Amino acid sequence: MAILVAATVVAVAGGGGGTGRRSFRLIGLFFYYRPTRLTASVYSSDSGDWVDSVATLFVPSTISFIQSPSTLVGNAIYWLLNDAKTIIQFDLESQSLASVEQPRRGRGHADVDRRRHAFPDHSRLIVPADNGYFGLAILSERSIKFWERETQLSGAATWLLRRTVQLDRVLADLELEEQTSPLRIVGFAEENNVIFVSADDCIFMIHVESMQFKKVKIEISHRRLNAMTRRRRHPLPENDDLLAEILLCLPPHPSSLPHAGLVCKRWRRLIIDPHFVRRFSARHQTPPLLGFFRTLDDEAQSRLPASQFSLRGWRGRMPTLNWTLFDCRHRLVLYGFAPKFRITEFVVTNPMTGHRRRILNTEHDDRVVAAAVVAAEGEISFHRSFRLVVLLSPD
Amino acid sequence: MAAPESGDGNNGAARMVTLISSDNTRFEVEAAAASLSQTLQLTILDGGGGGGDGIPLPNVDSATLSKVLEYCIKHAPAAANGGAPNATAVDRAELERFDNEFVNIDQSVLYSLIMAAHNLEIEGLQSLVAKKVADMIKGKSPMEIRRTLGFPDPTPEEQAEMNAHMLEYGWAYE
Structure with a gap:
C-alpha cells in the first residue's frame, strides 16, 4: 500500500477549450515500501482522471509526510524533506522525479541536527535563484545564506553560496533587536518572491530580489459597521x-x-x-500578497481576517477540523479533506472568486503525505487549469 | 464663472466654447478643456459651440457641470501635453492632490459626476470617481456595501437569496 506524501496543483496553459475555465493539474507524490520509493500521480481537470507517472525515485528511508509547502521554479516542483538533507524534484514536462542533496553544513555549525525532524524545518526554504534554477535560503542565527544550484561544464551540479544577508541591521531598523526567540522562516510567497520571517510575536517580510524588508501587520479584527453608513443615501x-x-x-x-x-x-x-x-x-x-501558510504545526496566517478563508458552508458541511491546507499557488489554494487520516478528497479553490472544484481521491487508496498545486504561465483567468501532485507513503 | 488660473501658454485668444446645462445655465470654457470630453471634442472639431450657439447638454445639470468643468480646466494643460511625459513631479503631485480633494464630496454629487463623466466620455474623471466609490466599499461585507451605497434594506426574498448564496460561497458575513 502506498502513502500520499505530497500533493500540488498546477494550471495548464491554453486549457479549458476557450470556455474561460482554466484547466489545472493536481500532482500527488506516493511512497512505497520494499524498496522504499516515491512515485508521482497527476490529476488533470480536463480529463478528470488520475494518471500515474512512470517515474520512480528510490529513497534511502521512509518518508512519512512532507510538511513544507512545495515551491515551483521554472517547470519543476520542489519539496524539501524534513531530514534537512534532501530535495525532491518533480519535472512537470518530463514527468520525472529526482532527488537533490542540499548543501552540506560547514564544520562548526551549531545547528547541525537539532532533532527537528518531526517538524517542518523553519530554517530552510527553496527559492528561485537568479540563474533561473532553484536555490536554497538557509536561516541561521541572524543571517540568511542564499545558495544557488549551478551546473558545471562536466555536467555535475554543485551548490554555490551566492550571498549572505546579515539581519542585525534589519532587526534594528524594524526595532526587533530585543527579540529573544530564534528567528524562523514561516512562509514564502512564490509569486511575490517574499520570505516571511518571524521574530517573537512579530513577522517581517524580505523581498528576495530587492532585499527590502518590511514589518507585516497581521489583522484579525473585523471592521465594525459605522453607524454613519446607516443613513439613507x-x-x-x-x-x-x-x-x-x-x-x-x-x-x-x-x-x-x-x-x-x-x-x-x-x-x-x-x-x-x-x-x-x-x-x-x-x-x-500581479497576484496580491495575501499572506502565507504553514502546514500542520501552525495555523494558516493571513493579513486578512481568517474568516475570509472560512470553510463554513461548504457542501456537506464537513467539519473544519478534518481539513488540511496543502498548498497555495497561482491564486489557487489546495485543501485536503481527511477524516480518519486518509485524504478522501481534494478541493482546489480560488479565494478571490470563491470558485471551487472538488476532486475525489478514490484512485489511490492511500495516505497523503504531501500535495501541491500549480498553474501555467501566460493565461490569466480566475477559472484556472491546474495540476495536482500527490506524494504517497504506505501506512 | 472662475477663469482658469493656469495661463501658461498665453497664446492670446484661446478658443472658447459655450456649454448649456439642462437647467439652461451657460458655461464658457476654453475649447481645450471641454475637449477632455470625447463627446464634446467631436462637436468642437466640427466648429460647434462657438459664437452665441452653445452646445446643449440635456443630461447634465449646472451643479454637476460646473464640477465637471473644474476638473477639465485643471487637467487640460496636462492632457494637452499628451499625457504629459515631460510634466514635473511637482505638477503630477499637484494634480494628485487636486484629484484627492476633488472627490472628497457628498455621495449624491459623486454619483451625478460619474454619470456625467460617463455620458461625456471623460475617461480620467470616470476612473477617478470609480476608484473613489471602490475605496468606499472595499473590505466591506455585502450588507455594509448596500448601506454605504444607499441601497434600500433587502426584502425578505432578497435576504433569503443572499443567505443562500452566502452559504454557497462560505464567506463570513455579518
Missing part, C-alpha cells in the same frame, strides 16, 4: 458599464468579488460574467 446610478468600472477598482482580495456578488442580483450577474472576470484579472496581473 442617494442611490448609485443603475448603469452596468459604470458598475463594472467601479468594481474593477476593487483590490483583488479574497473577499472583494464574492462580497460584491452578494450585494444584489445585478451585481452578481456582473461579477460572474466571464468578460468582467477577464478584465478584472488583466487589471490585477
Whole structure:
C-alpha cells in the first residue's frame, strides 16, 4: 500500500477549450515500501482522471509526510524533506522525479541536527535563484545564506553560496533587536518572491530580489459597521458599464468579488460574467500578497481576517477540523479533506472568486503525505487549469 | 464663472466654447478643456459651440457641470501635453492632490459626476470617481456595501437569496 506524501496543483496553459475555465493539474507524490520509493500521480481537470507517472525515485528511508509547502521554479516542483538533507524534484514536462542533496553544513555549525525532524524545518526554504534554477535560503542565527544550484561544464551540479544577508541591521531598523526567540522562516510567497520571517510575536517580510524588508501587520479584527453608513443615501446610478468600472477598482482580495456578488442580483450577474472576470484579472496581473501558510504545526496566517478563508458552508458541511491546507499557488489554494487520516478528497479553490472544484481521491487508496498545486504561465483567468501532485507513503 | 488660473501658454485668444446645462445655465470654457470630453471634442472639431450657439447638454445639470468643468480646466494643460511625459513631479503631485480633494464630496454629487463623466466620455474623471466609490466599499461585507451605497434594506426574498448564496460561497458575513 502506498502513502500520499505530497500533493500540488498546477494550471495548464491554453486549457479549458476557450470556455474561460482554466484547466489545472493536481500532482500527488506516493511512497512505497520494499524498496522504499516515491512515485508521482497527476490529476488533470480536463480529463478528470488520475494518471500515474512512470517515474520512480528510490529513497534511502521512509518518508512519512512532507510538511513544507512545495515551491515551483521554472517547470519543476520542489519539496524539501524534513531530514534537512534532501530535495525532491518533480519535472512537470518530463514527468520525472529526482532527488537533490542540499548543501552540506560547514564544520562548526551549531545547528547541525537539532532533532527537528518531526517538524517542518523553519530554517530552510527553496527559492528561485537568479540563474533561473532553484536555490536554497538557509536561516541561521541572524543571517540568511542564499545558495544557488549551478551546473558545471562536466555536467555535475554543485551548490554555490551566492550571498549572505546579515539581519542585525534589519532587526534594528524594524526595532526587533530585543527579540529573544530564534528567528524562523514561516512562509514564502512564490509569486511575490517574499520570505516571511518571524521574530517573537512579530513577522517581517524580505523581498528576495530587492532585499527590502518590511514589518507585516497581521489583522484579525473585523471592521465594525459605522453607524454613519446607516443613513439613507442617494442611490448609485443603475448603469452596468459604470458598475463594472467601479468594481474593477476593487483590490483583488479574497473577499472583494464574492462580497460584491452578494450585494444584489445585478451585481452578481456582473461579477460572474466571464468578460468582467477577464478584465478584472488583466487589471490585477500581479497576484496580491495575501499572506502565507504553514502546514500542520501552525495555523494558516493571513493579513486578512481568517474568516475570509472560512470553510463554513461548504457542501456537506464537513467539519473544519478534518481539513488540511496543502498548498497555495497561482491564486489557487489546495485543501485536503481527511477524516480518519486518509485524504478522501481534494478541493482546489480560488479565494478571490470563491470558485471551487472538488476532486475525489478514490484512485489511490492511500495516505497523503504531501500535495501541491500549480498553474501555467501566460493565461490569466480566475477559472484556472491546474495540476495536482500527490506524494504517497504506505501506512 | 472662475477663469482658469493656469495661463501658461498665453497664446492670446484661446478658443472658447459655450456649454448649456439642462437647467439652461451657460458655461464658457476654453475649447481645450471641454475637449477632455470625447463627446464634446467631436462637436468642437466640427466648429460647434462657438459664437452665441452653445452646445446643449440635456443630461447634465449646472451643479454637476460646473464640477465637471473644474476638473477639465485643471487637467487640460496636462492632457494637452499628451499625457504629459515631460510634466514635473511637482505638477503630477499637484494634480494628485487636486484629484484627492476633488472627490472628497457628498455621495449624491459623486454619483451625478460619474454619470456625467460617463455620458461625456471623460475617461480620467470616470476612473477617478470609480476608484473613489471602490475605496468606499472595499473590505466591506455585502450588507455594509448596500448601506454605504444607499441601497434600500433587502426584502425578505432578497435576504433569503443572499443567505443562500452566502452559504454557497462560505464567506463570513455579518
